[in-house]
Amino acid sequence: MIDFSLSEEQKSLLQKARDFATEEIKPVAIEFDKEGTYPEEILKKAHKLGLMYTNIPKEYGGSGFSYLEHYIITEALNYECPSIAQMIGISHLSMAPIQIGGTEEQKKEFIGTINSNRIFH
DSSP, X not given: OOOOOOOXXXXXXXHHHHHHIIIIITTTHHHHHHHTOOOHHXXXXXXXXXXXXXXXXXXXXXXXXXXXXXXXXHHHHHTTOHHHHHHHHTHHHHHHHHHHHOOXXXXXXXXXXXXXOGGGO
């Protein structure tokens, strides 16, 4: 029988993402949707907590989580506001093909560049 239970680390990540969504995203989500503004401070906080670039290996500046852990975090963030959550988690769409089929040079150039974005440092 297959066990689909989350590990303790995964449960901790889930709680961290839920707390962040509740405390940081939920109170301002409607305002950002109405105004159509970019939630820069929220993204900075998400990056600082390791909730951004979650499926990117550590050697390229990401959090180094598995895709399962990436989606655990993404789902928890989406619960409060899919728009803001997708800004936090969207990197997987462009980075996955490079991670899978890119050369080491391409990975360093493209993945490393996105993760070194100055607004997050």
